[in-house]
Amino acid sequence: MDLFIENILSNYSYTALFGVSFGYFIFLYFFVGFLFSTICKFLERKQKLSKIVNVNVPKPQILFEIKHSFKSIIVFGFSIIPIIYLIRIDVVTLLPNTWLNVLIGIVALTLWNEVHFYVVHRILHHRFMMKHVHYIHHKSRIPTVFSVYSFHWLEAFLLSTVPLTIVPFIPFSIVVIFIYPLVSILLNFAGHCNYRFGNGKGIDIQLFGTHHNEHHSRGRKNYGFSLHILDKLFSKHNK
Secondary structure (H helix, E strand, O other): OHHHHHHHHHHOOHHHHHHHHHHHHHHHHHHHHHHHHHHHHHHHHOOOOEEOOOOOOOHHHHHHHHHHHHHHHHHHHOOHHHHHHHHHOOOOOEEOOOHHHHHHHHHHHHHHHHHHHHHHHHHHOOHHHHHHHHOOHHHOOOOOHHHOOOOOHHHHHHHOOOOOOOOOOOOEEHHHHHHHHHHHHHHHHHHHOOEEOOOOOOHHHHHOOHHHHHHHHHOOOOOOOOOOHHHHHOHHHOO
């Protein structure tokens, strides 16, 4: 795997990098999304999960979500290019791909994503941004796995800058940068799948997105990604 990634870093053109990144996000959205949804339905039949809102989402909403998600994936496809460029001009330092570096990097990026998402999400709920940009995502009042990337192109761009806003300052293993979109979308699926994880109390639902599901239906509060820490810290402003 190291040789494959090294080949990408050193030899791929920026057009090819876009193609690899675009294909990766297509795979995450459709294949991993289908797998995640199938597992959720299986666990629901086994009474291990329960729906938050027990209604069937209409087909036009699903088609709307897929249409806008495809546009977002085009934007996401470009997100790897500035990172590879910074690596090639030695602005970004890479750590060895050890298990420890990968684990620490995944945890660090997950925590940074919480901060980044919270800040961007609060900006998106400003009146102007809500009216002209973020309204697309909130068309999914009952979210589905297909709504995870259903964004206006500007929102997709803002959310795609998670690694770019930290890798110039903190070194990561390149494997972390490649793997993190998978970690992120799994948390995203959990936050949009309309299933309750756990018994509805405590950290179990906070880690798996029930709060974000409720954010879609209410349109306010619960601005965090998968954790609920920043919402609690800034509770007076979360209205």
